Amino acid sequence: MTAFDQQYLSQITTSTTPAWRRSQMEGAYRVFTALDEPTGAEEDWRYVEFDHTFAELEPVAQAGAPLESGPFVASLPERSGHVLIVDGQVLEHHSDVATVLRLNDLDADPGFPALVPVDHNKLTAAHAAFSTDGVSVEVTPGTVMDTPLVVEVQGSIPGTVSFPHLRVRVGEDAEASVLVAYRSADGARLLMVPKIDLEVGDGGRLRFLSVQGIDHAATSVVHQRATLGRDSTSRIGEIGLGGRLGRLDLGVSLVGDGSSSEVVGLYFGEGDQTLDYRMVIDHQGRSTTSDVFLKGAVEDDAQSVFTGLLRIEKDAARTSTFETNRNLVLSENAKAHSVPNLEILCNDVICGHASSVGPLESEHLYYLRSRGLTLERAERLLIRGFFQEVIDRLPIGGLEEPVSQEVFRRFITAQAEGRVA
Amino acid sequence: MTGALEVRGLSAGVDGKEILDGLDLVVSFGEVHALMGPNGSGKSTLCHVLTGKAGYRVSGQASLEGEDLLALEVDQRSRLGLLQSFQYPTEVRGVSLRDFMIEAAEERGLSEGEALSRIETEAARFDMTRFLDRSLNNDLSGGEKKRSEIFQIAVLRPRMALLDEIDSGLDIDAVKQVARAVEEMRAPDLGVLMITHYNRILRYVTPDRIHVMIDGRIVDSGGAELAEELEAGGYKAIRERLGLIETSSEPARRPADFFTDTPFDVK
Numbered sequence: 087m088t089a090f091d092q093q094y095l096s097q098i099t100t101s102t103t104p105a106w107r108r109s110q111m112e113g114a115y116r117v118f119t120a121l122d123e124p125t126g127a128e129e130d131w132r133y134v135e136f137d138h139t140f141a142e143l144e145p146v147a148q149a150g151a152p153l154e155s156g157p158f159v160a161s162l163p164e165r166s167g168h169v170l171i172v173d174g175q176v177l178e179h180h181s182d183v184a185t186v187l188r189l190n191d192l193d194a195d196p197g198f199p200a201l202v203p204v205d206h207n208k209l210t211a212a213h214a215a216f217s218t219d220g221v222s223v224e225v226t227p228g229t230v231m232d233t234p235l236v237v238e239v240q241g242s243i244p245g246t247v248s249f250p251h252l253r254v255r256v257g258e259d260a261e262a263s264v265l266v267a268y269r270s271a272d273g274a275r276l277l278m279v280p281k282i283d284l285e286v287g288d289g290g291r292l293r294f295l296s297v298q299g300i301d302h303a304a305t306s307v308v309h310q311r312a313t314l315g316r317d318s319t320s321r322i323g324e325i326g327l328g329g330r331l332g333r334l335d336l337g338v339s340l341v342g343d344g345s346s347s348e349v350v351g352l353y354f355g356e357g358d359q360t361l362d363y364r365m366v367i368d369h370q371g372r373s374t375t376s377d378v379f380l381k382g383a384v385e386d387d388a389q390s391v392f393t394g395l396l397r398i399e400k401d402a403a404r405t406s407t408f409e410t411n412r413n414l415v416l417s418e419n420a421k422a423h424s425v426p427n428l429e430i431l432c433n434d435v436i437c438g439h440a441s442s443v444g445p446l447e448s449e450h451l452y453y454l455r456s457r458g459l460t461l462e463r464a465e466r467l468l469i470r471g472f473f474q475e476v477i478d479r480l481p482i483g484g485l486e487e488p489v490s491q492e493v494f495r496r497f498i499t500a501q502a503e504g505r506v507a
Numbered sequence: 508m509t510g511a512l513e514v515r516g517l518s519a520g521v522d523g524k525e526i527l528d529g530l531d532l533v534v535s536f537g538e539v540h541a542l543m544g545p546n547g548s549g550k551s552t553l554c555h556v557l558t559g560k561a562g563y564r565v566s567g568q569a570s571l572e573g574e575d576l577l578a579l580e581v582d583q584r585s586r587l588g589l590l591q592s593f594q595y596p597t598e599v600r601g602v603s604l605r606d607f608m609i610e611a612a613e614e615r616g617l618s619e620g621e622a623l624s625r626i627e628t629e630a631a632r633f634d635m636t637r638f639l640d641r642s643l644n645n646d647l648s649g650g651e652k653k654r655s656e657i658f659q660i661a662v663l664r665p666r667m668a669l670l671d672e673i674d675s676g677l678d679i680d681a682v683k684q685v686a687r688a689v690e691e692m693r694a695p696d697l698g699v700l701m702i703t704h705y706n707r708i709l710r711y712v713t714p715d716r717i718h719v720m721i722d723g724r725i726v727d728s729g730g731a732e733l734a735e736e737l738e739a740g741g742y743k744a745i746r747e748r749l750g751l752i753e754t755s756s757e758p759a760r761r762p763a764d765f766f767t768d769t770p771f772d773v774k
């Protein structure tokens with residue numbers, strides 16, 4: 087068994103590793119060895135059971151065979167490029183519109199502004215030390231991508247941890263559209279630690295949607311950061327369906343004046359899944375706006391966690407920001423934790439948050455049933471309606487049908503089997 | 508005679524508060540009855556208990572065409588033909604009025620095609636077409652919500668309609684329109700119980716009978732003369748005539764307040 091040690095590090099820093107990357111890896115390795123694995127006791131990992139250790143996981147030697155694309159990617163016939171990353175290794179990368187390169191082919195560090203810090207946790211340090219491959223997407227100034235670049239990120243080998251890496255840079259006044267679809271092999275217990283770095287230049291527009299559809303035996307911990315330039319717009323959508331544990335650690339920094347961010351998402355947990363969202367929306371520039379709108383449901387023994395922080399820095403005058411997190415708890419053993427937070431260092435702001443956790447509303451059920459709908463039918467209509475508000479706001483079109491079908495399928499199966507209270 | 512709706516000795520309460528107190532009421536098929544009563548007398552509670560809202564302690568009897576209503580679930584009562592228009596309709600985001608009505612019509616055995624054509628027709632009649640694809644009751648004005656309620660009832664065609672303040676919050680043209688709809692609903696196999704605070708709707712609908720409800724009971728029933736007595740002297744006059752002591756915690760209202768044409772929704 088290969089350990090994540092100095093010897094392994096030397097083995098992967100080969101002659102093809104660019105010099106800038108080599109020094110990053112060596113520095114990150116020291117951080118990695120100094121940090122402890124999350125135990126669940128840390129504030130960041132509250133409610134979440136992270137039950138992998140690097141001692142028990144193997145690095146990937148050779149990427150496995152690609153998996154089928156699955157219903158979400160299949161429903162997007164129009165696309166402007168394709169990237170396939172399997173077990174952390176880039177197997178395909180091309181685009182008609184954007185410049186898509188392997189990170190190892192870059193002569194210098196592309197120098198992203200707001201990367202997740204290497205010492206954020208042991209997983210980010212591991213990524214910085216051991217990620218050997220990745221993709222850089224550049225959309226040159228003024229270029230408009232009408233159809234999405236499809237990025238498939240897959241994990242296939244049981245017992246491994248992989249470190250996929252994607253960087254997207256949207257040039258000035260350019261427009262990018264990116265769909266990331268996560269999948270993993272049926273029944274494979276493995277860990278994926280993807281890192282997604284997004285940068286939107288002045289006046290740029292980003293539409294980004296990720297569909298986390300890994301197998302229920304797998305764990306995924308995604309670290310995703312976006313930095314927004316002046317008058318730029320970022321619309322991020324997150325769909326969370328897979329994983330024994332699926333965590334998204336998302337940060338959006340509104341650096342440029344007049345920038346705006348929207349994050350919409352839905353999740354549906356079943357079985358013993360944990361779906362965990364940590365979000366920090368950081369307003370730095372003036373006159374910036376942001377909206378977080380996340381809705382989820384949990385049934386069986388599943389749980390969800392939402393920890394959202396809206397931070398408004400001292401000079402971020404005329405900020406307008408809102409955060410909504412609504413949770414449906416559909417069975418007795420399911421749990422949803424919702425923790426919205428505000429940190430306001432500037433007083434010229436409009437901000438607020440709304441959060442709720444509970445079953446389907448009895449007033450709604452009564453109203454629908456009073457028109458003759460059976461309880462089951464009323465519940466189904468309400469579930470559809472609950473998620474419809476998110477589906478209507480997804481930043482990339484074309485996935486409405488498969489997403490709503492999958493969510494609905496989960497609910498009606500549980501309902502038919504008497505698993506909803 | 509079997510009434511469309513027969514209520515006998517109906518009592519109901521919530522958390523230690525008694526609201527309905529042995530209420531008797533019969534509404535026969537082919538008839539339109541009006542129910543009037545001061546705020547808090549229990550009119551809406553009567554509707555909720557009849558349609559089966561959870562949370563009330565209920566005793567007594569209620570039947571529709573001889574079927575025991577109290578033994579049925581909310582949706583069974585509705586499919587039997589009992590439909591209520593709500594005083595405060597619930598807002599449901601994400602569910603469109605059209606989808607809701609299609610499902611409700613299908614539960615009543617209509618095909619999707621029949622449902623759609625009925626929805627189109629009634630929507631045109633009640634000027635609801637532009638609300639069909641919006642979330643149910645969401646961001647509707649008070650009067651638009653009432654129009655939505657009467658529209659839903661028109662689509663689903665009840666045998667017994669409980670109209671809870673369908674005229675509150677409506678502008679004068681809409682009151683006429685709703686009144687006309689109630690008159691047009693009249694049918695040999697349909698009964699209507701229309702709860703109202705205002706005489707103005709009674710200018711356009713002629714009820715076969717008017718009931719006055721005070722403190723959870725029907726205290727008097729009669730014809731148009733009862734509405735006139737109310738208009739002149741308010742509930743105070745009725746109480747005095749019947750020797751009832753004021754027990755309601757609601758402050759008494761002056762008749763002048765009560766029958767203005769300016770609608771007010773208290774609560």
Ligand SMILES: Nc1ncnc2c1ncn2[C@@H]1O[C@H](COP(=O)(O)OP(=O)(O)OP(=O)(O)O)[C@@H](O)[C@H]1O
Pocket residue numbers: 521522524526544545546547548549550551552553594773774
């Ligand atoms: N769920 C409840 N819990 C406690 N009290 C209630 C509840 N529902 C109704 N009540 C009380 O019961 C009484 C009757 O209420 P109801 O809504 O039936 O009156 P109403 O006759 O319809 O009045 P209005 O003319 O104002 O619509 C009121 O005093 C009300 O406050």
Ligand SMILES: [Mg+2]
Pocket residue numbers: 550551552594671
């Ligand atoms: Mg009422």
